[in-house]
Amino acid sequence: MQVGKPSSGRSDFPPRVQAALSVLRTQHERVTRARQAVIEVLDGTEEHLAADEIVARAEASAPGVHRATVYRALSTLGELGLVTHTHVGGSATVYHLAVPEPTGPATSVPHAHLQCTNCQAVIDIPADALDSLIRRVDREVGFHVEPHHAALLGLCADCRRSSLPETGQKPQS
Amino acid sequence: MQVGKPSSGRSDFPPRVQAALSVLRTQHERVTRARQAVIEVLDGTEEHLAADEIVARAEASAPGVHRATVYRALSTLGELGLVTHTHVGGSATVYHLAVPEPTGPATSVPHAHLQCTNCQAVIDIPADALDSLIRRVDREVGFHVEPHHAALLGLCADCRRSSLPETGQKPQS
DNA sequence: TCCCAGATGCGATAGCGTCGCAACTGCTTC
DNA sequence: GAAGCAGTTGCGACGCTATCGCATCTGGGA
Incomplete structure (x- = not known):
């Protein structure tokens, strides 16, 4: 820079x-x-x-x-x-x-986000992972989901392994 | 009450x-x-x-x-x-x-949420709409999605119809 | 170079949520 | 029914994210 x-x-x-x-x-x-x-x-x-x-x-x-x-x-x-x-x-x-x-159209491909409620890590996933959900929601309630716009919350692989058996950690979100 | x-x-x-x-x-x-x-x-x-x-x-x-x-x-x-x-x-x-x-297990069935970024309305959808996404994400990156925990953002049916052709409205989120 | 609509810097303000601390109160024990 | 104490409450201060109003500055067209 x-x-x-x-x-x-x-x-x-x-x-x-x-x-x-x-x-x-x-x-x-x-x-x-x-x-x-x-x-x-x-x-x-x-x-x-x-x-x-x-x-x-x-x-x-x-x-x-x-x-x-x-x-x-x-x-x-x-x-x-x-x-x-x-x-x-x-x-x-x-x-x-x-x-x-x-x-070339290589980087910044459309993607959705996962965020771990325990360690706060943000993980990118291909936007097409939501395709069938998007189609179903569109068909059933007419709602147009923007997959990149909000992160899906949950537990990442690491936190599922390590923090689930009672460590003192507590999830925040 | x-x-x-x-x-x-x-x-x-x-x-x-x-x-x-x-x-x-x-x-x-x-x-x-x-x-x-x-x-x-x-x-x-x-x-x-x-x-x-x-x-x-x-x-x-x-x-x-x-x-x-x-x-x-x-x-x-x-x-x-x-x-x-x-x-x-x-x-x-x-x-x-x-x-x-x-x-009986009638009410408070598990559900996920959609929120319209234009009118802020929150719409409930059955949690099973996310099932295939949840399975895929689990399989591919080991992440456990909690479908109720974050709303998916987008445009609701009403706002798609009415506010898309340039009205003065602008989405917030 | 001039000019002005639009952008900036700044501090105030608002909304959401958390923290520390002193006072209070559920609940257990007697 | 009374006593005691750990846990809960009320309160105000605080932190964070984001926005607003307003005076000043500036990009870019003429």
């Missing part, structure tokens, strides 16, 4: 960042330092980042960027379809860049 | 309330006014109640009951398996009484 000062026409951005910025321009949305920083942060990781964490990391390319600004940037980018968010647990929300690699 | 002053041995409680209270006694947990009130509130409705709403309704049988006390009661009842909770949207958590009618 920090490969130079962010000038909006800069061409040394990673491909997905460039793609996202050009969508902004196409949509007549302003390309600001805060938005660039948020996109760079999301592009630079495979993790599930909470807003908090995005603010912290955005400091690198946009020093002094404010929480509220990051929330607003995430909201704008979400409306443009550049970012998706997922509600995990009962509290935090995590964000993803929804821009495919221009070099 | 309010059919008399709450004395712990009282026998004019609805059957599920009595059943829940007797579980408390069996487990050597104290039967307090706050816990009784919470159980009565949950027994008295089919709605999905948030903690907030439970506090308000509990006022009837336990005047002055405090938010923190209701949260603690819900937590204790949850550990005993008498109450389950579901995370809906990104914020509120809703609670259910998990005590079956002693007269």
Whole structure:
């Protein structure tokens, strides 16, 4: 990161960042330092980042960027379809860049999320695991499930093995 | 409601309330006014109640009951398996009484939840709608999904019909 | 370079939930 | 029926996530 000062026409951005910025321009949305920083942060990781964490990391390319600004940037980018968010647990929300690699549709394939109520780990699963559920719910109650939008809760393999026989641990969520 | 002053041995409680209270006694947990009130509130409705709403309704049988006390009661009842909770949207958590009618296993059948991100409505679906997903996830990643524990988000039938062609509405979650 | 709609920084505010602590009370024992 | 104590309650403070209003700043079109 920090490969130079962010000038909006800069061409040394990673491909997905460039793609996202050009969508902004196409949509007549302003390309600001805060938005660039948020996109760079999301592009630079495979993790599930909470807003908090995005603010912290955005400091690198946009020093002094404010929480509220990051929330607003995430909201704008979400409306443009550049970012998706997922509600995990009962509290935090995590964000993803929804821009495919221009070099091929390899990364950021649609996926759903599982979260362990014991260790809080978030696990990705292919979105198609929910296909039959989605079809059934659509057919029976006309509801359109967005599989990425909320994490399914439960116990991960590790926690099932280790914490079930009474250790002092207690699940949170 | 309010059919008399709450004395712990009282026998004019609805059957599920009595059943829940007797579980408390069996487990050597104290039967307090706050816990009784919470159980009565949950027994008295089919709605999905948030903690907030439970506090308000509990006022009837336990005047002055405090938010923190209701949260603690819900937590204790949850550990005993008498109450389950579901995370809906990104914020509120809703609670259910998990005590079956002693007269038959009719009500409080296991169910999962859908929530509309546009109108916030919560829809119940039979838990078995998730069965194949649960089996697949178990088989492939060893994760045990608890289908009631988090709502699946998406768009309900009404909102798909009415709000999709650009009305001014914007989804929240 | 000018200009202004739109974005930002900031602090205040709101909602949900938890914590520590002193006072109270179920429940057991006598 | 009274005593004692561990567990529960009431209360306010606190933490976290997220949003809002408003004055200031700035991206980008002319």
